[in-house]
Amino acid sequence: MRKTPLDRVLDWTGRLLLAAILGFVMLPFVVVFIASFNESAILSFPPRSWSTKWYVNAFEYRDFGLGLVNSLKIAAFGATLALIAGAGFAYVLDRYDFRFKALLNSVLMSPLIIPNFTIGLGLLVLSAAASLPRSTWLVVATHVIIVLPFVARSVYVSLRNFERRYEQAAESLGGTPVHVLWTVTLPLLLPGLISGGIFAAILSFNEFTASLFVVNQSTKTLPVAMYDYVREYADPTLAAVSVMYLVVVATALVIVHKLFRLEKVLNVD
Template identity: 30%
Template structure:
């Protein structure tokens, strides 16, 4: 009887899920069209746009560039974020709230403001290494996501466990690596993936700081949308969707999505 009364709720849930998935359906459908224009529903069925994307060096080059940039930015955010998270979660010092607000400020500052500020800094300091200045900028953008996620996880860990390890002879670093890190490892992995995804998908800062010698995948897609609205854009997006789904399945297989969410 209860299931009968709950059917309107199931209908609403199905409509909401369909609405959320509709952009993905449109993108995948537009990627297999035989037409030369980006349209939905597709005309016929063809994989020629995937062949074109995989056969053009510009797409593979920009994809590799974006992956390298995301990996380096994720590493920078991790190196900076772990000590900050430990200090914010374990420290009890004056000005902690102000420091927390400062560290997380890139989350509140518009990307274009941050991009212009970094462009002025790089121009005055004479830094002319497009990849590394963009990697540092992405590290600034992604570090708050890692810090916020990891700090929340560290605050849930009982500090007495770390104290017990130190009483048994472990150094502060050893206690963190052997006791605390295994406990917060799912949260750390989730935070690193946040940093990777945010860097990989970032466009505004890249437009200001990349220069003519460096093009990321979002920049290439943006340029194609402006000057050449072809189904190749949908094909690239479809490939990214399937790669994302594959990554989630691998995480589920190795660690479990539920653990990462917790």
């Protein structure tokens, strides 16, 4: 079939539009990437001369190192706790019928619609009222609340797609419910659980708004440290940090993607 001239015009318009959208989405990163190699201490664009000294500076600036360690620690603890709580919650929601099930569901999903700063502010007020120290655990608790609905939702979907016949076969073979959970259900859900955990860790690693309320100088997360830096200095160090930041998160996302595919392979079986 021959294409009419109109078809061609529409064809090319579509392609151009797509390229424009992609370019628009990528634009901030491209600008930051180029700016991070600017030799000048003023965050200007486009750069006149090039340097990698801001990357060195990023590594030498103490708050970034501390923030990175804090962020990784908080993401690891927060994601683990959210995963355990979220998976348990998803399991109960999938397997049991009880009164107030719908209510419990909406309470747990509510952080999806409550703004992060409200959650941060709430925990700040709460910790002050209870005279709790503004420790790492306070930040972890904040992050657990924020990422829990995402993790629960993702595990819930895995459970919904889970073939119950596997469990029934195991039970008929004499497996007690706990034994079946341990030897059949969990191993088969593992890829979904790991992806959910990494997803939670990325969300926690990126979280800024709520963290701003609950951190102090020693529990500062990397995004908060970056915010503090940009309020004092205007040099391209932050651009360099952004580039490295993105590389780390993108790597984690690639791992999640690989695992999600693995899960599909297992489910097809």
